Amino acid sequence: MTSARVFLIGGVMSFRALFNWLSPWIYVPTMLVSPVFQILLFAYIGRAARVQSDKFYVIGNALQYTAIPCVFAMSHTIAGERFQQTLGYILVTPARRIPLFVGRSLPVVVNGALTSAFALALGGAILGIHVPVSALAPLALTIVLCAASCTGLGLLSAAIGFLVRETATLNNIVFGVLLIFCGVNVSLDDLPGWMSTLAQGLPLTHGIEAARKLADGASLSYVAGLIGAEALVGLLYGLAGYALLRALELQSRVHATLERA
Amino acid sequence: MKSARLLVIGWFFQLKMLSRSSFNGILGILYPLFFATVAFLMYRAGSPNALLYASLGASVMGVWSAVSTSAGSAMQRERWQGTLELLVSAPAHFSLVMLPVTVAMSTIGLYSMAATLLWGWLLFGIDLHVAHPLLFCVSIVVTVVSIGVTGFLMAVAFVRYRTAWALGNLFEYPVWLVAGFLVPISLFPGWVRPISWLLAPTWGMNAIRESALGGTPLPDVGLCAAIGVGCLVLGIAVTGTVLRSARARATLALT
Amino acid sequence: MAAIEAHELRRTYRTSIGVFRRRTLEVEAVRGVSFEVPEGELFGLLGPNGAGKTTTIKMLITLLIPTAGSARVLGFDVVKDAREVRKRIGYVFGGERGLYERLSGLDNLRYFAELYAVPPRNQRPRIEELLELVGLRGREKERVEGYSRGMRQRLHIARGLLHDPPVVFLDEPTIGVDPVGARELRSTIASLTQAGKTVLLTTHYMFEADELCDRIAVINKGEIVAEGTPRNLKEIVADRTVIEIEAFGIDDTAVERLRSAPGVTSVSVEEREQAQVLLVQSAKGLELTQTLLGLLNGATIGRVVAREPTLEDAYVALVGEA
Numbered sequence: 001m002t003s004a005r006v007f008l009i010g011g012v013m014s015f016r017a018l019f020n021w022l023s024p025w026i027y028v029p030t031m032l033v034s035p036v037f038q039i040l041l042f043a044y045i046g047r048a049a050r051v052q053s054d055k056f057y058v059i060g061n062a063l064q065y066t067a068i069p070c071v072f073a074m075s076h077t078i079a080g081e082r083f084q085q086t087l088g089y090i091l092v093t094p095a096r097r098i099p100l101f102v103g104r105s106l107p108v109v110v111n112g113a114l115t116s117a118f119a120l121a122l123g124g125a126i127l128g129i130h131v132p133v134s135a136l137a138p139l140a141l142t143i144v145l146c147a148a149s150c151t152g153l154g155l156l157s158a159a160i161g162f163l164v165r166e167t168a169t170l171n172n173i174v175f176g177v178l179l180i181f182c183g184v185n186v187s188l189d190d191l192p193g194w195m196s197t198l199a200q201g202l203p204l205t206h207g208i209e210a211a212r213k214l215a216d217g218a219s220l221s222y223v224a225g226l227i228g229a230e231a232l233v234g235l236l237y238g239l240a241g242y243a244l245l246r247a248l249e250l251q252s253r254v255h256a257t258l259e260r261a
Numbered sequence: 262m263k264s265a266r267l268l269v270i271g272w273f274f275q276l277k278m279l280s281r282s283s284f285n286g287i288l289g290i291l292y293p294l295f296f297a298t299v300a301f302l303m304y305r306a307g308s309p310n311a312l313l314y315a316s317l318g319a320s321v322m323g324v325w326s327a328v329s330t331s332a333g334s335a336m337q338r339e340r341w342q343g344t345l346e347l348l349v350s351a352p353a354h355f356s357l358v359m360l361p362v363t364v365a366m367s368t369i370g371l372y373s374m375a376a377t378l379l380w381g382w383l384l385f386g387i388d389l390h391v392a393h394p395l396l397f398c399v400s401i402v403v404t405v406v407s408i409g410v411t412g413f414l415m416a417v418a419f420v421r422y423r424t425a426w427a428l429g430n431l432f433e434y435p436v437w438l439v440a441g442f443l444v445p446i447s448l449f450p451g452w453v454r455p456i457s458w459l460l461a462p463t464w465g466m467n468a469i470r471e472s473a474l475g476g477t478p479l480p481d482v483g484l485c486a487a488i489g490v491g492c493l494v495l496g497i498a499v500t501g502t503v504l505r506s507a508r509a510r511a512t513l514a515l516t
Numbered sequence: 517m518a519a520i521e522a523h524e525l526r527r528t529y530r531t532s533i534g535v536f537r538r539r540t541l542e543v544e545a546v547r548g549v550s551f552e553v554p555e556g557e558l559f560g561l562l563g564p565n566g567a568g569k570t571t572t573i574k575m576l577i578t579l580l581i582p583t584a585g586s587a588r589v590l591g592f593d594v595v596k597d598a599r600e601v602r603k604r605i606g607y608v609f610g611g612e613r614g615l616y617e618r619l620s621g622l623d624n625l626r627y628f629a630e631l632y633a634v635p636p637r638n639q640r641p642r643i644e645e646l647l648e649l650v651g652l653r654g655r656e657k658e659r660v661e662g663y664s665r666g667m668r669q670r671l672h673i674a675r676g677l678l679h680d681p682p683v684v685f686l687d688e689p690t691i692g693v694d695p696v697g698a699r700e701l702r703s704t705i706a707s708l709t710q711a712g713k714t715v716l717l718t719t720h721y722m723f724e725a726d727e728l729c730d731r732i733a734v735i736n737k738g739e740i741v742a743e744g745t746p747r748n749l750k751e752i753v754a755d756r757t758v759i760e761i762e763a764f765g766i767d768d769t770a771v772e773r774l775r776s777a778p779g780v781t782s783v784s785v786e787e788r789e790q791a792q793v794l795l796v797q798s799a800k801g802l803e804l805t806q807t808l809l810g811l812l813n814g815a816t817i818g819r820v821v822a823r824e825p826t827l828e829d830a831y832v833a834l835v836g837e838a
Contacts, residue, residue, distance in 0.1 A: 025424040029431035037434035049307030176295030190306040343613025349633040352602040
């Protein structure tokens with residue numbers, strides 16, 4: 001298979017696997033309803049605590065929620081392969097790894113971005129926030145970038161999932177850490193120093209800040225630095241995840257641990 | 262009374278089983294704790310007086326989560342274990358059998374409650390002074406039981422759905438929001454308030470706050486209990502229908 | 517008044533197949549089953565998988581509502597007086613499931629004792645008595661998740677007897693139990709009727725049915741095809757001889773050849789590790805052995821035995837010739 005076909009077909013396969021979640025009974029509650037309620041929850045706490053504007057919380061939470069479709073789904077896809085014992089088959093194919101994994105990531109990123117965008121639109125509409133029309137396209141870009149960044153983290157989480165049995169717990173902790181540290185609901189200035197420093201190395205931190213500035217009317221060039229930082233962070237996590245998977249794959253060939261449940 | 266005995270013993274054994282399952286344990290405590298932490302950070306930055314208010318509210322979040330995420334699939338689980346048939350073919354009324362299951366779930370939520378209060382005290386210096394200790398305990402008990410009863414209603418109402426767990430998850434955030442755990446209900450638009458008033462956790466939460474901060478918790482306790490009874494009656498009615506249908510159409514796969 | 521009465525019980529299942537164009541299929545699992553079991557009798561219900569045994573039992577124990585027909589247990593209608601029926605029956609089924617894994621055997625019994633309304637005063641002595649009876653004394657504090665198959669089976673039986681029900685339904689109670697344990701269980705089952713209980717038993721083990729049951733009904737494809745004492749049923753095949761041929765590497769065409777041989781009434785094949793055992797029934801007096809061996813020309817033959825038919829052969833005759 002050429003790399004391009006691996007990329008595309010692998011992507012579709014991954015999407016189908018993702019489609020366990022596509023039953024409307026699961027998709028609607030998890031991808032459409034819950035993020036909006038998360039936004040509303042924190043926006044109202046924000047109003048009660050009188051800290052930031054509604055827009056602050058809408059953007060923060062809409063982007064943070066991509067962690068669910070991106071980190072969970074990516075981790076799930078890889079773990080799912082292992083569960084069905086197909087991971088060994090996939091890794092053994094002569095197909096080149098990078099198109100394979102990038103292909104698998106693509107549907108996850110798209111799904112994550114759509115989830116985020118939907119939550120942003122609906123949550124924003126309910127709370128009555130305004131975003132300049134000129135900001136829509138750059139915002140869309142930022143959303144996709146955040147989704148890609150989280151997917152990179154998801155890949156790392158998937159790799160770690162091989163070593164740790166409790167992937168569900170792990171992913172929930174990742175979700176929680178992102179919720180607390182990345183300036184989602186508390187501006188980095190209001191966080192203790194060590195937390196805001198740590199946040200710089202996490203996905204979403206830069207992307208959320210960029211998105212907020214864009215929504216307030218900043219131009220794309222103004223936030224270029226932040227966007228670049230976000231892309232870099234995401235890429236690094238993705239590479240780390242990929243490297244770990246390759247290392248585990250090699251190790252498993254020696255120790256026959258790939259299929260160990 | 263036989264029924265009371267059955268409820269207590271059923272609850273005791275279900276609690277024993279839940280305590281021995283590590284899976285939900287850590288997550289059940291951690292997950293609400295993340296949200297509580299964010300809420301504390303937000304209140305600390307904006308209105309530090311409200312921290313105790315937030316702490317009490319955040320502690321009840323875990324009780325609700327313990328139920329909403331697992332009550333919906335409670336009957337499914339019995340079926341997988343092969344025990345559903347035995348429960349249905351027992352002479353005891355099925356509600357008396359199922360109710361202890363969900364009340365045990367909400368009881369386990371007490372771990373989360375304690376953890377959240379402790380966390381708030383340790384990391385944010387939120388001191389918990391309780392004005393009326395006895396009423397505080399009563400309020401907690403009534404809240405936990407009524408949340409358990411709400412879970413019972415979910416368990417029998419969702420029994421047809423194989424994805425019951427997702428449906429249960431659907432109710433997690435909305436109840437956190439609307440029952441006023443972290444936010445005063447007065448902030449919501451007018452049309453939301455009747456929805457809050459219909460939920461037992463709303464009144465339970467009020468009662469817990471009133472007894473801690475020094476108010477009049479009894480009317481709230483009463484309302485919480487009353488709504489709980491309403492859920493119970495509704496749940497029993499639904500159980501009757503569901504079981505009759507299952508026996509006639511063999512859909513519950515009791516076999 | 518009979519302990520168990522079934523009148524023209526029928527049960528249809530509706531299933532839908534296909535994803536896009538759903539079609540409903542109606543399967544009639546039980547088609548007019550009638551029988552009566554007097555008090556104190558040990559009644560066996562025999563039949564192949566899918567014959568309708570389990571469905572029939574489920575109707576009698578109030579888990580399924582019959583599509584047509586009626587049934588009564590101790591005079592109480594299984595549909596209208598379900599609660600009264602449930603108070604008076606015990607239900608034991610085979611298999612690994614049906615117990616709370618994370619609780620101990622003792623806790624399982626205590627929980628079910630409460631569900632079955634055993635008076636609190638009697639619970640402890642009753643549980644101890646039952647643990648002794650089924651041979652689990654000393655292991656009751658361990659969690660069920662660590663129990664062997666046989667232990668679970670025995671716990672099931674103890675559970676089914678907690679409230680001392682006058683009527684007991686046993687669905688393959690000795691399946692998966694080691695021979696010694698199974699023998700003990702069978703004597704326990706026999707003692708139930710000695711104590712005056714009525715027992716309805718389903719089993720695949722013919723020797724068990726032969727040993728235990730006062731009367732047997734054979735059910736096949738939803739209908740009762742024979743009913744009577746074990747001796748009655750054996751008489752169905754009393755005029756036959758059974759030739760057991762141990763063979764290696766027999767294929768279906770060879771079996772068909774045997775079936776179409778003159779005088780042969782039925783052929784069944786039992787797989788036993790390396791070999792197969794062919795059970796050929798024919799009328800008594802016909803000397804078919806040579807003919808049969810001739811038809812199996814080319815295959816390796818082991819032992820050949822001609823013998824009197826057993827209950828199992830009667831069963832095979834009844835369900836195999838449908």
